[in-house]
Amino acid sequence: xxxxxxxxxxxxxxxxxxxxxxxxxxxxxxxxxxxxxxxxxxxxxxxxxxxxxxxxxxxxxxxxxxxxxxxxxxxxxxxxxxxxxxxxxxxxxxxxxxxxxxxxxxxxxxxxxxxxxxxxxxxxxxxxxxxxxxxxxxxxxxxxxxxxxxxxxxxxxxxxxxxxxx
Numbered sequence: 194x195x196x197x198x199x200x201x202x203x204x205x206x207x208x209x210x211x212x213x214x215x216x217x218x219x220x221x222x223x224x225x226x227x228x229x230x231x232x233x234x235x236x237x238x239x240x241x242x243x244x245x246x247x248x249x250x251x252x253x254x255x256x257x258x259x260x261x262x263x264x265x266x267x268x269x270x271x272x273x274x275x276x277x278x279x280x281x282x283x284x285x286x287x288x289x290x291x292x293x294x295x296x297x298x299x300x301x302x303x304x305x306x307x308x309x310x311x312x313x314x315x316x317x318x319x320x321x322x323x324x325x326x327x328x329x330x331x332x333x334x335x336x337x338x339x340x341x342x343x344x345x346x347x348x349x350x351x352x353x354x355x356x357x358x359x
Contacts (some may be wrong), residue, residue, distance in 0.1 A: 194285065196292045199241040199253070204233075206250040207243065214275035224358050225273040231354030232257050239269060240296050244276070244285045252276040254289040256297060257354070259306055261325070262347030267303035270351045290317055294338070303341035306349050308334050325349060 199207065208226045215221040232238045237257040244252035254274040261268055271293065276285045294317065297305055307314060308330050311321075319336035324346040327335040337344065 194251075194288060195245045196242055196288055197245060199238075199243050203243050203250050203253075207253045210250060210277045211253060211273060211275045213278055215273070217278075222358075225275065227357040227359055228273055228355050229253070229255055231357035232352055235352065235354055237352045237354060239300075240293050242289055242293055242296075244289055246280075251280050252285040252289050254286075254293050256293055256305070257352045259352070260350045261345045262350075263345050265303065265343075265345035265347075267301065267341070268345070268349070269297055269302055269305050270349075270355075271305050271307040272309070287316075294340075298340055304337055304339045304344070306335070306337045306351075309336065310334075311336060327351070 207229060211226045211229060215223055215225045232255060238255055239258060240256040242254050243250045252275060256269045256271055259268050259270045274286055274289055294305065307319065308327060311333055314336055317338065319338045321332055321335065322337055322344050325337055325344060326332065327349045
C-alpha cells in the first residue's frame with residue numbers, strides 16, 4: 194500500500210469510494226463526498242491523501258483548518274476519512290490517519306479535531322477535553338489531539354464546506 198497526496202486524476206475515485214464507504218453508515222447524512230468537493234473548491238484541503246493498492250485508490254483522508262473561538266491558530270479538522278467497504282479492517286484507515294497526523298506535525302500544526310467514534314479514534318491519542326467543544330455535537334463524539342503544548346479553550350468551527358449538501 195502507498196499513501197500519497199491526491200492528484201486531479203484521483204478525484205472521481207475519491208468521490209465514488211467516499212459514497213460507497215458512507216452509504217450504509219447510520220450516522221452519515223451521505224454528504225461526505227460533497228464536503229470533500231466543497232473543501233477542495235475553497236482551497237481548504239490542507240492535506241488530502243489517498244491510499245493506493247496495485248494502482249487503485251482504496252481510501253482517502255482530508256484535513257482542513259478549523260477556527261477556535263479563543264483565537265488559537267494552527268489547528269486542523271480531520272475528516273472525512275473513508276476506506277472502500279470491501280477493504281475495511283485491513284489497516285488502511287489507520288495508515289491514512291497516522292500519515293496525515295505526521296504531516297500535520299511536520300507543518301507545525303498545534304492540534305487536530307474531529308467528530309467520530311471514540312472507540313476508534315482514541316487509539317491515535319484523540320480524547321475529549323471539556324474546555325474545547327463543537328456546538329451541537331455530544332462531548333463524547335468530539336475529540337482532539339494536541340500536537341503542541343496547549344489545549345485551547347472555547348468552541349471549534351469546522352470549514353463551512355462541512356455543511357455542503359450537493
